[in-house]
Amino acid sequence: MLKKRIIPCLDIKEGRTVKGVNFIDIRDAGDPVELAKRYVKDGADELVFLDITATIEKRKTLVLLVERIAREINIPFTVGGGINSLEDARAVIIAGADKVSINSSAVKNPELIRNIAMEFGSQCVVVAIDSNFENGMHRVYVNGGRIPTERNTLDWAQQAEKLGAGEILLTSMNKDGTKSGFDIDLLSLVGNALNIPVIASGGAGTKTHFTEVFRQTRASAALAASIFHFAEIPVPELKKYLLNNNIAVRL
Numbered sequence: 001m002l003k004k005r006i007i008p009c010l011d012i013k014e015g016r017t018v019k020g021v022n023f024i025d026i027r028d029a030g031d032p033v034e035l036a037k038r039y040v041k042d043g044a045d046e047l048v049f050l051d052i053t054a055t056i057e058k059r060k061t062l063v064l065l066v067e068r069i070a071r072e073i074n075i076p077f078t079v080g081g082g083i084n085s086l087e088d089a090r091a092v093i094i095a096g097a098d099k100v101s102i103n104s105s106a107v108k109n110p111e112l113i114r115n116i117a118m119e120f121g122s123q124c125v126v127v128a129i130d131s132n133f134e135n136g137m138h139r140v141y142v143n144g145g146r147i148p149t150e151r152n153t154l155d156w157a158q159q160a161e162k163l164g165a166g167e168i169l170l171t172s173m174n175k176d177g178t179k180s181g182f183d184i185d186l187l188s189l190v191g192n193a194l195n196i197p198v199i200a201s202g203g204a205g206t207k208t209h210f211t212e213v214f215r216q217t218r219a220s221a222a223l224a225a226s227i228f229h230f231a232e233i234p235v236p237e238l239k240k241y242l243l244n245n246n247i248a249v250r251l
Helices: 030-042 063-072 085-094 105-107 111-120 155-162 182-190 207-216 235-244
Strands: 007-014 014-023 026-030 047-052 076-080 099-102 123-135 139-141 147-152 167-172 198-201 219-222
Touching: 007 030, 007 235, 026 155, 030 047, 030 063, 030 235, 047 063, 063 076, 063 085, 076 123, 085 099, 085 111, 099 105, 099 111, 099 198, 105 111, 111 123, 111 155, 123 155, 139 155, 147 155, 155 167, 155 182, 167 182, 182 198, 182 207, 207 219, 207 235
Parallel strands: 007 047, 007 219, 047 076, 076 099, 099 123, 123 167, 167 198, 198 219
Antiparallel strands: 007 014, 014 026, 123 139, 139 147
């Protein structure tokens, strides 16, 4: 049985780790390098680093910060934010990223998925999808969850897979930061239709939420931010809880 992965997410703004609710009400959560080192020590399976304002401000991902973090960790490291071209992807991979996460840029130019996959392999391409349920539809949003598109979340996830995505990072905007539990309906809808791994994101608040998402959906990993950053649920404690509930994880 494949072991489920626990992934802390570092949302970066102006060089600091931050966290919001429903993509707004941002507050500081600490130094990203120190947090990354703590998560390696705690046994996190991977890290995700998202420069949440890079797309909006038309900036490139903070390559120097990526290099600093990569020097301090020895677990898989995904980097996203402002990656608009093959050259941008190459820069963060050279800086130490194992995978690149593309979101708005992939929606605007789907061929970017294919181009990065052909250059570095599908295992390097994570397509992040910010999904909001409104008017009976799971709708894709871009630009840090600020701009709605006409794309249906399931259709877009399936297209991303066909273009060469190796993984989908699926965030429920309705659940983001609420600590009310993962969006089981959305994750089931998308996960059951794909043959690539799906990372569940948005809504983690208790240890029970993790057992629910792993038992009720095909999610291969669960991502969270504030509950880890503020030590509400330490990663080692969560993993022991999951093992005790017959969820296979690495200790």
